Amino acid sequence: MLSSNSWRALSDELYKRFSSGAGVIFFEMGKSYGSELGTSLFRRAEEARAKAVPYDFSYLVTKAGWGKVSRDGELEHGSHLSIVVTHCVFCEGDSNLEHHCPFLKGACFGIASAMYRREYDVSAKCSLNKKGEHICKFELNGK
Numbered sequence: 001m002l003s004s005n006s007w008r009a010l011s012d013e014l015y016k017r018f019s020s021g022a023g024v025i026f027f028e029m030g031k032s033y034g035s036e037l038g039t040s041l042f043r044r045a046e047e048a049r050a051k052a053v054p055y056d057f058s059y060l061v062t063k064a065g066w067g068k069v070s071r072d073g074e075l076e077h078g079s080h081l082s083i084v085v086t087h088c089v090f091c092e093g094d095s096n097l098e099h100h101c102p103f104l105k106g107a108c109f110g111i112a113s114a115m116y117r118r119e120y121d122v123s124a125k126c127s128l129n130k131k132g133e134h135i136c137k138f139e140l141n142g143k
């Protein structure tokens with residue numbers, strides 16, 4: 001992955017050139033990336049003959065250095081998932097909160113779809129906390 005400065009430069013450039021279309025590009029990039037991660041997690045869980053698919057999103061995101069993650073919801077079958085990323089590396093330095101973190105939104109969608117083998121409606125909302133850190137919240141509802 002890119003450093004956060006390189007990511008910011010790439011993001012600024014794509015939004016400048018493609019306007020809101022950049023969000024679609026980032027979402028698709030995140031979805032492909034997340035889908036690969038989710039598929040490998042699913043395989044590992046099968047190999048370990050685990051009964052339930054472990055919902056290891058926080059482990060993945062922390063390991064990738066994307067931010068600090070908490071997740072909640074119905075984790076056994078993944079019918080509803082709520083993911084909050086504090087200090088999101090993709091949004092730091094982005095003054096436009098209306099972008100709503102499309103890469104991580106796509107990654108959440110890709111990981112969850114691959115792990116739980118289902119489709120989702122996914123929404124994302126970005127805001128700043130009192131310390132000025134970016135908080136990105138994702139809601140996934142299974143179809």
Ligand SMILES: [Zn+2]
Binds near residue numbers: 085090091100101126
């Ligand atoms: Zn973000």
